[in-house]
Amino acid sequence: NAHLLLSLVNQLLDFRKLEIKGEKVLFKTGNIIQFIKDIYLQFKELSTTKNIDFTIETSVDYLLINYDHDMMYKIINNLLSNAFKFTPQNGHIQLTVNKADRNDKEYIMIEVSDTGCGIDEKDLPHIFERFYRSDKARNRTTTQSGVGIGLSILYQIVEAYRCHIDVSSELGVGTRFDLYIPFAESETTTPQIEG
16 A cells, blocks of 8 residues: 555655646657567566566667657656556556657557457547546555556656557457657657646
8 A cells, every 4th residue: 555655655656746837858868669678578477476477579680770768758657657556467568669660750659468358449538638537447446546647647647758549449358558669859848738
């Protein structure tokens, strides 16, 4: 319960920071592939504990780009945390990293897919709304359910840093998030938060 409360407080602080004045984006050069692999390893122990098959796949071994390390960690950590939350034992979670073109621009695409409970079609348009929780999430046990701000914070960050995120899901089959990260152009900027 203490860990859940700390996580909630941190999420609220992140959300408030974004709403009031935004966060400074600190682009630093780094090998984003190794960065993502390090995050993967952090979740590997959890996959063993929960008896979930967790794999990573990438066609790129080394890619040196400018990106905000803290922002990237928050986004990927959030996506993987949700995948583990809603994927049962003996399920599968796949983390995929590749280059991709979108609207004639080059991106890094990070895909997180799972064989979890899935999201109802009627809930998909609302999953990034603050405090929105589907009926299925509301009916889960206390240790598994959240308060509905994790994906909202994620979406705020994604929008602020000019990334794109797509989601597809099917009840009883699983969910897939595709995150598109542009190759950073600037060194330090302040994101514009709407609303």
